[in-house]
Amino acid sequence: MTRCENDRDVGRRTFLKSVGAAAAAVSVAGCSSGNDTSNGTDETTSTENSGGDDATPGGSGSESDEFAVDVTMGQMDSGLDPQDHAETNTNIIVSQAYEKLLDRDKDGSIVAGLATEWERVETGTARFTLREGVTFHDGDPLTSEDVAYSIRRIVFDDVGVASPQKNDLGSVEEVVAGDGEVTVHFSGLNPIVFQLFATNGEIVQQAWIEENSQDYVNRNANGTGPFELTTYDSMNEVVFEANEDYWGEPAAVDRLTLNASSESSTRVNRLLAEESDIVTNVPPQEVSRVQSSDVASVAPVPSTRVIFLQMRYDVEPFTSQQFRQAMNYAVDVESIVENVLNGFGTVTGQPTLEPFTGYNPDVDPYPYDPDTAEELVEESGFAGAEITLQTPIGRYLKDVEVAQAAANQIDSLSNVSCELEQREFSSLVQDVTTGKIEDKPAFNLLGWGNGEFDAAQTIIPLMTSDGALTILKNDEVDALVAKAQGEADPDERAALLQEANALVHDLAPWVFMHQQYSVYGVSDEVDWEPRADELVDPYTATRK
């Protein structure tokens, strides 16, 4: 044996020996870790480092007077740039730090935001008077230039990003910054300008945006809102603290943590283990578990989202109005709401929800009447039709189960057979959003959120000839909506939209399903009421 081989041999043995020793040591540690850890949670509550705090966020400040609130959502943000996203979870997070010119209360009514006064100065021109004494989190004052820049950044492609919110403020032509006010000129009347500005258009600081990279803006925040960002851990958690220099009353919540779990059972477990104070989207099957606990309860609220089965007007058998109406008679929506959604839904009969402008109170939902459905199918000439309902998986509350129930009920008609096709949402939505109607699915379940609380924001994209998602072309609907959008008198406009809703009910381009509820789980230690618009506002939360 050479010296070299000898060394190598010793090294190998030593290594194996040490592995064996390590295994034994770890084994001993492993045996005792259970007991140690059982004390760990209690120990952690008194830890002052971040981990210790996180161990009991639901304690709502049990270790001190600090009022900490933990919110668990279904998904984290897609970056913190308030103008470069278009989805609810990101909106929930950025809305803690950024504000709009106008805002909404929990019921959806317009209230002042960074603007204290707003008026239409002439057709197609709106003026906002800015609130005085507002500062960004970095201490700089809010200026009218910042507001003008923010609007331009959203609507003009050559300013900053190609914002997905481009169409959310109406057809803006020009933005003029004045002395303590901002004037916005539109290419048309823009009859719902203030509804749009109450839902969209977060205000950023021009200098801060221009000085920093896109990556930086997506990881940091410098708004005027009631909470200041302290920690951004992408896809894990976002931590805010109360903005003591807030123009309004400072938040009662001292520290706000937002995190997410895509698993609804994990969200509920966090709530029941008192790790979280507010959790979003509690599914119906978990409601009883929350309600029977002694630490939390559910807080349902009708949302601004309507669920429907849309039928393409140009594909047989949906070319027939009678057949489309038959589908409405064939589906027992009331039973689906009661049995599949545990009552967390309201049956609809028109595309517009009850609190919205343009809702028609005289339009009743289609009753469940399979006999009438079969008669209408016969009259339509499409008896024996075979149709397929496409549904996304997991996008909306119990979407697959709802679609299954509807498809079964249609299939139980003697003269129609209906199959269900489950599709991943990204795949389905690619077909739904194609610019050509002929590429869209013939029959599919979809949901539509309408944060502007206005009938036109549903009917225009989904049911007018030029709508981005339309499955209907009807001159009467087009004319009514066009007339409404050119009508300056709010009452006249609402009447036109009501007429459009009645017409759409009869045309039946959808099987009108239900208004989805947002169901939150809320800790008994926190006093907080949910909002209709799917946002979460811990600013209004107080300690019980």
Added chain:
Amino acid sequence: MAGTSLGRFALKRSVQGIGVVWGVVTVVFALRFVTPGSPINAVAPLDATQATRQAIAAELGLDQPLYVQYGQYLFDLLRADMGYSYVKGQEVTTLVFAKLPATIELAVAATVVAIALSIPLGVLSATRRNQPVDYGATLFSLFGISTPNFWLGIMMILVLAVQFDVFNTSGRGVTVIEVAASLVGPAPFVATLLGWLSYITLPAIALGTYFTALITRLTRSGMLDELGKAYVRATRAKGVPETLVRYKHALRNTLIPVITVLGLQLGTLIGGAVITEAVFSWPGLGTLIIQSINLRDWPALQGSLVVIGVSFVVVNIAVDTVYGYLDPRVVYD
């Protein structure tokens, strides 16, 4: 001579590894063109006009020809630039490397759980063959191999976190770095350590159970094999105490294939933690991968898979190298 051979082997495997990673990149890049769904729908609202969609596509570079996108991506990758996430607008390199430590931590913890339980159990099982301990270990192995880790995770959360409040249900409140820092920093070490354990124990057990069962079986069969060999009989004949026969001679030889499997599994665990991470909301690469797939965020997905691919290749090369070092009968060529 051996060193040269080892070096040549490592170099050869590294070149092969680069080929594997390039293959991963290419396959994932190609997937985006055969998978329905567009990242624009994750960025734009459903009712965005076609003009808005085109503007976003141009900004994301999606309007470029396929070969330009592919070439640009490879070129950037060579400069360690994995581009920008379509959805988050953040640098993928930062995003991925911010998530990687959590996944590695979980994978290592699961491996530690596997080692801590399986080797003693395997040895006990082999040395007490056909006794209650052996039956128990065999039953445990069967349970571990046949139980889906997501189900085990959910059950453990319900019982140990919600019902008995021993552990945290989810998340990663304390990192192992913070535990290490508490040794020298102002934070109390014991409390930080216990805080860390309260988060990592359940996901580590959920992820490690399958491998625990696998290695228990491997150790048991290895030990039985070794204990029946002539050299063991010879050591016993020499009058060596039974403890030394088992642990100094038989176990040591059993550990060689066990270490190989453990090393390979570490790579598998890094890539395989996706479901466990989802159940425990563990903020690692798995969470990033799921979200990237759902939102068609191709740069973020590619970045994650490249890092996992590289990790797997590196661990494999390291294990192969160490294996040869441990077993002189292995010849590199």
